[in-house]
Amino acid sequence: MATIQWFPGHMAKAIRQLEENLHVVDIVFELVDARIPQASRNPEIERLIKDKPHLMIMTKNDLADDQQTTSWIKAFKAQGLPAIAVDSKANITTKAITKITQSILADKLSAELQKGLKERPVRAITVGIPNVGKSTLLNRLVNKRAAQVGDRPGVTKGQQWLRSSSKLQLLDTPGILWPKFDDEETGQALALTGAIKDQRFASDDVALYALKFFRQYYPTALTQRYKLQESDFDLSDVDLLLKLTKLFGMKDDYERASDRLILDIRKGKLGRYTLNRTTGDQDD
Numbered sequence: 001m002a003t004i005q006w007f008p009g010h011m012a013k014a015i016r017q018l019e020e021n022l023h024v025v026d027i028v029f030e031l032v033d034a035r036i037p038q039a040s041r042n043p044e045i046e047r048l049i050k051d052k053p054h055l056m057i058m059t060k061n062d063l064a065d066d067q068q069t070t071s072w073i074k075a076f077k078a079q080g081l082p083a084i085a086v087d088s089k090a091n092i093t094t095k096a097i098t099k100i101t102q103s104i105l106a107d108k109l110s111a112e113l114q115k116g117l118k119e120r121p122v123r124a125i126t127v128g129i130p131n132v133g134k135s136t137l138l139n140r141l142v143n144k145r146a147a148q149v150g151d152r153p154g155v156t157k158g159q160q161w162l163r164s165s166s167k168l169q170l171l172d173t174p175g176i177l178w179p180k181f182d183d184e185e186t187g188q189a190l191a192l193t194g195a196i197k198d199q200r201f202a203s204d205d206v207a208l209y210a211l212k213f214f215r216q217y218y219p220t221a222l223t224q225r226y227k228l229q230e231s232d233f234d235l236s237d238v239d240l241l242l243k244l245t246k247l248f249g250m251k252d253d254y255e256r257a258s259d260r261l262i263l264d265i266r267k268g269k270l271g272r273y274t275l276n277r278t279t280g281d282q283d284d
C-alpha cells in the first residue's frame with residue numbers, strides 16, 4: 001500500500017498555528033467524517049487540544065448509517081466528548097451546533113456574567129483532516145452578510161473572526177490535521193470515502209475492500225444496486241469483482257470497474273454506510 005507523504009515542515013507549521021489559535025478560542029470543533037469517525041480522526045488531536053472544551057462534529061451524516069451514527073455519538077460521549085452529527089447542507093445545522101456549544105460552555109458563560117462581565121459570543125475554531133468538510137461547515141455557520149468582525153488581539157496575523165450569530169464567532173482559518181494510518185484498513189477506508197487522493201492507492205485493492213465490507217454489512221444494498229443473485233455471494237471477493245466488471249460491460253478491465261464501484265459508493269448509490277463500526281454493534 002502506498003504511504004502518504006506528509007511534509008514534516010507543513011505539518012509542523014499547521015500544528016504551530018493551531019496551538020497559537022487555541023489560546024484565543026473557547027471551544028474546538030473537531031470535524032470527523034460520519035462514515036469513518038475513527039479513520040478521519042487525528043490521534044494527536046487530544047494532546048494538542050489538551051483541556052480546551054471540545055465538540056466532535058460528525059460531518060456528512062446524510063451519507064452515513066443512522067444507527068451507527070447514534071452508536072458513535074454514544075461512544076464519544078462515553079469518552080467525555082460531546083458529539084453531534086450534521087449535514088452541512090441543511091439549514092438546521094447552525095442552530096443545532098450553536099445550541100450544543102452554549103450548553104457545553106454554560107458554566108463558563110454564567111460564571112462570567114456573575115462576575116459582571118458583558119455577555120459575549122463564544123469563539124470557536126474548526127479543525128479536521130483535508131476534505132472532511134471544514135469549509136462547507138464554516139460557510140453554513142457564517143452569516144455571510146455580516147461575515148467579518150475584524151481583527152482581534154491574539155489572532156494570527158491575517159486571520160479574521162467570522163460571525164455566525166450573536167452567540168457564536170469562528171476563526172476564518174480552519175486547523176488542518178492529517179489522517180494517520182498505520183494499518184491497511186484505515187487507509188482503504190480513507191481512500192474509499194475520498195479523503196485521500198485516488199492515485200495513492202490501487203483502485204482494485206480499495207474495491208476489494210469495499211466488496212468485502214458491503215457483503216458483510218450491507219449485502220442487500222450490493223445485490224439491489226447491481227442485480228446480483230444470492231449465489232453470487234458464494235464467489236470470492238476477486239471473482240465477484242470480475243463478475244461486476246462483466247456486468248458493467250467492461251470485459252476484463254477490472255481496474256475501470258473498480259473505479260466505477262468506488263465512485264458509486266462515494267456518491268451514496270449503494271445507500272448510506274459507515275465503514276468504521278462501533279464495537280459490538282452489527283446490523284443486517
Ligand SMILES: Nc1nc2c(ncn2[C@@H]2O[C@H](COP(=O)(O)OP(=O)(O)OP(=O)(O)O)[C@@H](O)[C@H]2O)c(=O)[nH]1
Nearest residue numbers: 059060061086087088089130131132133134135136
Ligand atoms: N453529502 C455531504 N457532503 C459534504 C458535507 N460537508 C462537506 N461535503 C462535501 O465534501 C467535500 C469536501 O468539503 P470541504 O468543505 O471542501 O472540505 P475541507 O475540509 O474544507 O477540505 P480542505 O480544504 O481540503 O481541507 C465537498 O465536495 C463538499 O461538498 C455534508 O455534510 N454532506
